[in-house]
Amino acid sequence: MRALLWVVGVVAGVLILLGLxxxxxxxxxxxGIIxxxxxxxLAFVKGRQSAHNRAGRR
Incomplete structure (x- = not known):
């Protein structure tokens, strides 16, 4: 999932630069902005889920 976030982020940056x-x-x-x-x-949601899952295991 982390790799997908990186790919979409890089593509978004490239689209913004191309547009500019x-x-x-x-x-x-x-x-690109969207x-x-x-x-x-997505990163925020996944981070919260990960933190919530870690807290639940303790």
Whole structure:
């Protein structure tokens, strides 16, 4: 799962940079930002689940 988060994060960053460089293709920036927000949310949720699972085992 961690590898998937990295891949989506890198793709989001590349799309944002491409969108900024090309300026005419604004939808790339929008898709990149949405993907970046999704990665942050997924990482936060997975982190909370992991912390919750660790606390439950003790």
């Amino acid at each position: 460089l090309l300026e005419a293709v604004q939808w790339l920036v929008i898709i 993907a970046l927000v999704a990665v942050i949310v």
